Amino acid sequence: MGLRDFITAAAPAGLLPWTAQLEAAERFGLTLGKVEEAALESGFMPARYQRNRQTITVDNQLRLCRSCAVIIGSGGLGGYLIEELARLGVGNLVVVDPDIFEEHNLNRQILSSPALLGRPKVEVAAARVAEINPAVTVTPLQIAFSRENGLGILAGSDVVMDGLDSINTRLELAEICRWLSIPLVHGAIGGWYGQVASQLPGDDITPSLFGNWSEPKGVETQLGNPSFTPAVVASLQVAEACKILLGEGESLRHRMIYVNLLHMEFDEVMLEPSRTAVGE
Amino acid sequence: MEITVKLFAMFRVGRFAAGTYKYREGITPADIAGELKIPEREVGIVLVNSRHAKLDHRLFEGDTLSLFPLVGGG
Numbered sequence: 001m002g003l004r005d006f007i008t009a010a011a012p013a014g015l016l017p018w019t020a021q022l023e024a025a026e027r028f029g030l031t032l033g034k035v036e037e038a039a040l041e042s043g044f045m046p047a048r049y050q051r052n053r054q055t056i057t058v059d060n061q062l063r064l065c066r067s068c069a070v071i072i073g074s075g076g077l078g079g080y081l082i083e084e085l086a087r088l089g090v091g092n093l094v095v096v097d098p099d100i101f102e103e104h105n106l107n108r109q110i111l112s113s114p115a116l117l118g119r120p121k122v123e124v125a126a127a128r129v130a131e132i133n134p135a136v137t138v139t140p141l142q143i144a145f146s147r148e149n150g151l152g153i154l155a156g157s158d159v160v161m162d163g164l165d166s167i168n169t170r171l172e173l174a175e176i177c178r179w180l181s182i183p184l185v186h187g188a189i190g191g192w193y194g195q196v197a198s199q200l201p202g203d204d205i206t207p208s209l210f211g212n213w214s215e216p217k218g219v220e221t222q223l224g225n226p227s228f229t230p231a232v233v234a235s236l237q238v239a240e241a242c243k244i245l246l247g248e249g250e251s252l253r254h255r256m257i258y259v260n261l262l263h264m265e266f267d268e269v270m271l272e273p274s275r276t277a278v279g280e
Numbered sequence: 281m282e283i284t285v286k287l288f289a290m291f292r293v294g295r296f297a298a299g300t301y302k303y304r305e306g307i308t309p310a311d312i313a314g315e316l317k318i319p320e321r322e323v324g325i326v327l328v329n330s331r332h333a334k335l336d337h338r339l340f341e342g343d344t345l346s347l348f349p350l351v352g353g354g
Contacts, residue, residue, distance in 0.1 A: 077354045165354040190351040193289040208325070208332050213350065215321045219290060220353030230354075258325075258348060260289055263297075267288065269325060269348070271332075 003028050007039050014058075015047040021135070032135040033091055037065050046135070049089055060246045061089055065135075067245045068092035070154055072145045072173055073163030074121040075099070076225050077187050079110040080234030081161045086129045086136045088242060093129065093136060096153060097121045098144040108227045145169060150176040159241045162186045163234070168216055174199055174206050183244045187237040191223025192262035194233035197271060198240050198252045208271040209256065232259060281305060281341035283312070288348040291318055309345055310335040324350030 001009070003024060010020035016039045024035045036046050040062035045053060049061055056064070069090050071081050074097035085093055100120050105112040111124050122140035129138045145153060145164070150172060154160055160177050162184060164170050170186070177184040181201035186209070188195050199205040236257065243249040258267040286298045295316055303312065309326045313319075313335070325348035326333045339345060 073354045075354055163354045165352065167350070167352040170352070187354070188351045189353045190349070191290060193349070193351055195351050210324070210350075211332060212320075212323050212326055212335055215350065216352075218324065218350035218352030219322060220351065223290065225353050258288060262290075263292075269327065270330065 003030070003035070003038055004042055007035075007042055007044055011039065011044040014044055015050055016044045017047045021046055031137070033065070033137055036089075036135045037062065037091070040065055046089075048133070052089070056088075056242075056246070060248075063246055064089045064242075065091040067159070068094065068157045069159050069161055069241060069245075070094040070096065070157045071161045071163055072096050072153075072169075073165065074111065074125045075105065075163060075165060076108045076189065076230035077234045077237070078121075078161075078163030079112070079125070080231050081163055081238060082125050082129065083110060083132070084235065084238040085161075085241065086133045086138075088238065089133070089136070090241075090245070091136055092139075094139045094141065094153065094157065095122045095125045096141045096143060096145050097125075098142055108225055108230055110231075145173060147172045147176070151180065154180055154182055157182055159244050160184045161237055161241060162188070164188075165220075166216055167210060167213055167218065171206055171210060171213075174204070178204060185237045185240045185244070187233045188218065189225050189229045189233050190218050190220030191225065192229065192260060193219065193223075194229050194259040194261075195256055196233055196236045196240065196252060196259070197256035198244065200244070200251065200253050203253065205256075205271055208269075229259075229261060232261065281339075283307070283339055283342075284344040285312060285316075286344065286346040287316075288346065289351075291316075291322075291347055291349055303339070307339050308336050309333065309339070309347065312339075312345060313347060318347065322349050324348050 101112045126138040126140040184199040186197045256269045284300045327346040
């Protein structure tokens with residue numbers, strides 16, 4: 001019995017159970033990701049994604065399975081970005097962060113815990129994804145993203161997620177994404193506040209976002225970051241990434257959402273100077 | 281001349297969310313931020329009548345100025 005026949009026999013009602021996915025990987029000497037891809041190619045949804053159905057079709061789940069997202073920063077935003085992209089079923093994740101977990105991360109960084117203090121963030125991210133969705137391939141890079149190594153890190157990816165904590169590195173990230181024509185989903189947080197925008201190939205979001213920039217850090221240096229702000233902003237970013245990868249819906253192109261959780265306001269700011277902003 | 285000023289995020293804490301005030305001719309967003317004791321380095325986005333502007337942009341009667349703080353954490 002070949003792989004396709006095995007999957008067909010093991011997937012009544014169109015759903016491939018996890019136990020069968022494990023068995024197929026072992027029997028045919030394949031990664032869980034390859035079995036997932038083969039199942040989706042044959043029109044079968046791995047059962048773990050059954051609640052994705054209707055929102056994400058089998059064909060779109062296959063697109064996600066074959067996609068690669070690079071997450072720059074594995075801290076407050078990055079932890080949620082990784083968790084949600086892995087559960088969504090984005091098949092290849094590259095996680096970039098030079099840091100180890102420290103005590104001041106524990107209030108908000110979902111991948112941190114007291115037992116993991118001192119451990120590299122990217123190593124923990126890879127272990128977390130292996131635990132929650134082993135069909136996803138993670139490439140952990142314990143390095144600082146820079147203009148020098150950026151091209152090599154981002155080349156070949158389908159979407160780049162901004163989980164950085166420095167504005168000058170964000171400018172470099174956006175620049176390299178423009179060179180490579182790779183979509184970038186920007187997110188930034190500080191206190192009760194955050195912002196999300198997408199830079200699609202051909203666009204440049206940086207003059208609007210950081211046109212008056214003079215400091216390497218923003219209000220987060222005074223306000224810190226509570227537990228809920230990274231979760232909100234990262235979730236908005238993953239929704240953007242999902243749409244970009246699938247070519248569906250309306251993305252935050254040429255506009256930014258400015259999030260104010262203290263007054264519970266979401267303001268839209270247009271990013272093209274020639275367009276008129278809403279909310280004025 | 282009258283300018284409508286809108287403050288976002290923590291800029292409005294202890295100040296106001298929006299208001300129309302009288303200012304001298306030729307005033308700039310930097311001047312108004314200064315009057316409100318908002319440090320220039322904390323200003324991220326400046327909109328004048330919904331268009332992105334610099335802090336030294338010259339304002340005119342009836343303009344609406346929006347100031348957003350710089351947010352850079354992750």
